[in-house]
Amino acid sequence: MRGLFRFLLFPGLGALLLAGCCANNACNCQDERADAFYLRFNTRDPGKFDPKAELDTVLVKRFALQMNAKGQPVLLKTKTIDTYTKYADSLNAAGSFDLVTIVRATALQPDTLVLNNNFPFAQSGARKLNTYLYRIEVRNDSLPRQPLKNKPRRYELKDIALKGEFSGDGCCTCYRNTQKTATLAKLPLLSGQVALAVNATETDQKPVYTVIPK
Numbered sequence: 001m002r003g004l005f006r007f008l009l010f011p012g013l014g015a016l017l018l019a020g021c022c023a024n025n026a027c028n029c030q031d032e033r034a035d036a037f038y039l040r041f042n043t044r045d046p047g048k049f050d051p052k053a054e055l056d057t058v059l060v061k062r063f064a065l066q067m068n069a070k071g072q073p074v075l076l077k078t079k080t081i082d083t084y085t086k087y088a089d090s091l092n093a094a095g096s097f098d099l100v101t102i103v104r105a106t107a108l109q110p111d112t113l114v115l116n117n118n119f120p121f122a123q124s125g126a127r128k129l130n131t132y133l134y135r136i137e138v139r140n141d142s143l144p145r146q147p148l149k150n151k152p153r154r155y156e157l158k159d160i161a162l163k164g165e166f167s168g169d170g171c172c173t174c175y176r177n178t179q180k181t182a183t184l185a186k187l188p189l190l191s192g193q194v195a196l197a198v199n200a201t202e203t204d205q206k207p208v209y210t211v212i213p214k
Contacts, residue, residue: 048214
């Protein structure tokens with residue numbers, strides 16, 4: 001009977017010790033931006049953006065893609081809509097998109113933009129970046145003193161693909177992105193032009209920046 005008591009006691013004691021260990025060690029996963037895409041406007045090389053003239057205000061539009069029964073994005077083609085770009089055009093014309101306007105201070109013109117599951121837009125349910133198409137609009141300096149809405153420079157981030165995994169040590173379960181890719185194109189995409197293949201997969205949680213060309 002004593003042996004049975006010991007057998008029952010030690011597993012319980014182990015659980016208490018584990019709980020105490022977990023209580024004393026806060027999780028530090030640093031996985032909030034694991035799926036994020038880091039974009040940087042070209043402000044350094046020839047043909048660069050003028051931050052004060054073009055990047056003082058940045059519009060970011062988010063277009064929700066159609067979903068299949070498994071919760072994956074899918075394009076339901078019609079006679080007039082056979083690409084995701086045309087689908088986004090139809091939503092744009094109807095005003096069916098989320099919009100964030102980023103106004104940058106004149107004294108400090110950051111050239112970076114981060115797109116994450118919950119930034120700069122609030123996350124809608126379980127939807128992640130790969131269930132949306134994004135468009136970025138900036139002022140066109142070839143049209144001096146023109147409002148941003150007048151023929152802005154437009155860019156489209158689409159075909160977003162995410163892969164990840166969860167791992168734990170008994171106390172903490174953290175998420176790690178193992179692959180994030182997309183395509184980036186300047187609109188309108190002219191005949192013969194090819195969209196930029198984006199591979200933003202990180203190593204050691206170090207952001208990989210994709211340059212937005214002018």
